[in-house]
Amino acid sequence: MRLNKIKWTYLFLTTLLIIGLTACVGKLPANNQQNNSDPSKRDSSLTFFDVTLEQADEVGRPVWRVKAKQAQYTKEKEIGEALSPYGELYQDGQIVYQVKAEKADITQDGKQLFLKGKILATDPKNGVVLQGNELEWRPNEDLLIVRNKINGTHKQLQATAQEAKVKTREQRMDFSGGVVANSLDPQMQMRTEHLIWQIKEEKLIGDCPMQFDRYKNNQITDRGRGDSAEVNLKTKIATVNKNSQIDLLDPPVQIVSQSMNWNMNTETVKTNSPIRIFQRVDKLTVTANQGEMRIPQKTAYLRGNVNAVGQRRQTLNSQKLTWYLDRKLVEAQGNVVYKQVDPALTFNGDTAVGNLETENIVVRGGNSGDRVVTEIIPEEPRARN
Secondary structure: OEOOOEEHHHHHHHHHHHHHHOOOOOOOOHHHHHOOOOHHHOOOEEEEEEEEEEEEOOOOOEEEEEEEEEEEEEOOOEEEEEEOOEEEEEEOOEEEEEEEEEEEEEEEOOOOEEEEEEEEEEOOOOOOEEEEEEEEEEHHHOEEEEEEEEEEEOOOEEEEEEEEEEEOOOOEEEEEEEEEEEEOOOOEEEEEEEEEEEOOOOEEEEOOOEEEEEEEOOEEEEEEEEOEEEEEOOOOEEEEEEEEEEEEOOOOEEEEEEEEEEEOOOOEEEEOOOEEEEEOOOOEEEEEOEEEEEOOOOEEEEEEEEEEEOOOOOEEEEEEEEEEOOOOEEEEEEEEEEEEOOOOEEEEEEEEEEEOOOOEEEEEOOOOOOOOEEEEOOOOOOOOO
C-alpha cells in the first residue's frame, strides 16, 4: 500500500475510508489472518509504504515531519513500528533537528512526538549529534529529550549520559545521569551527575559535585574537583567553586581553596580566597589569604598571613612568600618570623630566604637598618633522680 502523506488530524478517518472503499489493500500480520473467523481477535492494523507523517502548529507551520519506508498503523497505537524513519523537527518553521533510525516505534498525540529505537538526532546548524534509544519532541515547550544511554558528539565536546534535554531556541543542552564529558581543546574529562552546555556561549556549567582530569599528550597531568564549576571552552578557563581542590602531578602539590580559576592556556591556578598548598613529597604545607600557582615554572606566589609549616613543625610566617618548588627555596617578605623546634629557635626580621625542609633559613632585617632579632630558647633542666 503506498501513500505519500498522512495528516495526523485525518488519519483515522482516512483509514476508515480506505478499509470501506478497499482502494488499497493493507497487509495484516499472519496471526491476524489466521484469526479472521473470530471478529473479537481481529487486529485493526494496516501497513503503509512510503509514508509521510506531519503535524503543524496553529498558524500552519510544521512542527514535525517523519517519513518512513514502511509503517504499521493500529487503531490502538495509531502509528506503530516504522522502518528506516527519517524526521525533521521544526521550531518557528525552521528545522532544528534531523532524526533518523533503522527502526522505531512512533507515537504522537498532536502535541508531542515519541520515537523509540536506535535514534540519531543531528542539529544542522551547530553540528551537535545525539544518539540514544528514546526521543521525545515537545515543540510547545521548545524541548527535545533524548533518553536511554545518550552519546553526544560535537567538534568541541563528546559526552555520555542517561538523558539529554535540549532547549533549541536557547541552544542549551542539559546532560544528566552519570555524565562523562570530554572536551577536545582543552583536553579535559569532566564527571558529574548534571552538566549544562551553553552551546552558543561555549560554556560548560556543573551545578553539583564535579571531577576533572586534565590531559596533555593523552596523559593525565592534573586532577581537580569542586561542588560546582564553570568551564569556558573559548578562553580555556575553569572556575571551580565550593570545596575546590586541584592535584598537580608536576610539581607534586595539592591546592585547596573555596574558589579557584584554572587557566589551561597559561597553566596557572589563581585564587583570591584563602588557599592551602601541600607539597606531597617533602610534606610542606603553606597557607595564605590568596595565591597563584604557575605550573610550568613550578612557582607559587602567596599573599596575606602566609604560614609555612614543615614536617618537623618548623614554621615561617610572613606577609608575602615566593615558593620555588623545584629548587626547594622560599623567599619571604614582611613581618618574618621563623621558628624551629629542635633546637628551639626563633628569628624575626623583614625578609628571609632558604630551604625550609633542611631548616637552612637566613633572616635579614631589611634596608631600614632594623636588626634581626634572634631568640634562643634553652631546654628546661631535666629532673634529677
